[in-house]
Amino acid sequence: MSKSNILFIINPISGGKDKLKIPALIDANLDRSKFNANYSFTEYIGHASEIAEEAANKNFDIIVAVGGDGTINEIGTKVMQQNKILGILPFGSGNGLSRFLKIPMNTAKAIKVINDCNVRVIDTARFNDKCFFNMAGMGFDAHISSVFAGNKSRGLSGYLKLGFQEMLNYKPQVYHIYIDGKEYIRKAFVVSVANSSQYGNNAHIAPNASITDGLLDVCIIKEFPIYKIPVLAYHMLNASADQSDMVEIIQGKEIRINRMSNDAIHIDGEPFFMGKEIEVSIAPLSLNIITPDYES
Numbered sequence: 001m002s003k004s005n006i007l008f009i010i011n012p013i014s015g016g017k018d019k020l021k022i023p024a025l026i027d028a029n030l031d032r033s034k035f036n037a038n039y040s041f042t043e044y045i046g047h048a049s050e051i052a053e054e055a056a057n058k059n060f061d062i063i064v065a066v067g068g069d070g071t072i073n074e075i076g077t078k079v080m081q082q083n084k085i086l087g088i089l090p091f092g093s094g095n096g097l098s099r100f101l102k103i104p105m106n107t108a109k110a111i112k113v114i115n116d117c118n119v120r121v122i123d124t125a126r127f128n129d130k131c132f133f134n135m136a137g138m139g140f141d142a143h144i145s146s147v148f149a150g151n152k153s154r155g156l157s158g159y160l161k162l163g164f165q166e167m168l169n170y171k172p173q174v175y176h177i178y179i180d181g182k183e184y185i186r187k188a189f190v191v192s193v194a195n196s197s198q199y200g201n202n203a204h205i206a207p208n209a210s211i212t213d214g215l216l217d218v219c220i221i222k223e224f225p226i227y228k229i230p231v232l233a234y235h236m237l238n239a240s241a242d243q244s245d246m247v248e249i250i251q252g253k254e255i256r257i258n259r260m261s262n263d264a265i266h267i268d269g270e271p272f273f274m275g276k277e278i279e280v281s282i283a284p285l286s287l288n289i290i291t292p293d294y295e296s
């Protein structure tokens, strides 16, 4: 059997964790009878995307994102365009897509999942012309991702600290949301569009989301008094946000969101600016990705 060429692209800053030992962990755990392996470290924002494009144009069959949802986004976009296979070693702050797909957080175990090479095909989505795989949105979470991007300390504690500071001053906004032909006008704290169920760290905003159903879950977090944060957190961590009166979830395929401001949006947790009108679309079953074999 011929070996597959596999490239590991390592984001040295994601999740705020040291990655210098990753090449040695790959050497110790990757099945060399199946793979010819190589790796490279990213040096700047957007570099993972450049490396992935070059690798996909060459003869790499599998490209592994070593990082969080932002790194997966950069690499997955190129992998999808070239119809290659994406692997993940989770090393982000939140690891939303990895957790949803049940990819082990332990690196040696995650490499074993790659050894087994069970490939699934999943839905992907877009905000205007930018792909996302896990979650995209606007409102408070996008505001946080834009402030967090300029913050030196990554990781969960960095997110939480910033979140509390910024929440005190954040004002909910009015959104006109069109889902499969119906208009919803909502004043919201957050509008998230979910492909998977969770933001990361097992905070499930769309507990019924499926990544293979051809549908997106529009999750509207309504304006709420600050003392209700623990209730919202409880629902997210218990995957019961659909039962909370603070959250409205509407599934659909053709979605457009109009808003009054040009504030940051986020795509898989990374901030971007793309105007007041966002066209949201879904490409059913469009990305090949290595996951655990759920049947075994």
Ligand SMILES: Nc1ncnc2c1ncn2[C@@H]1O[C@H](COP(=O)(O)OP(=O)(O)OP(=O)(O)O)[C@@H](O)[C@H]1O
Binding pocket: 011, 012, 013, 014, 015, 016, 042, 043, 044, 045, 046, 047, 048, 067, 068, 069, 070, 071, 072, 074, 091, 092, 093, 094, 095, 096, 154, 155, 200, 268, 269, 270
């Ligand atoms: N060498 C680098 N220096 C600075 N930024 C980088 C570098 N390589 C990649 N990046 C950027 O790091 C950002 C964050 O990456 P990523 O999303 O993987 O980590 P995270 O935000 O800690 O995790 P998660 O999204 O799971 O919460 C991405 O926008 C990526 O473009």
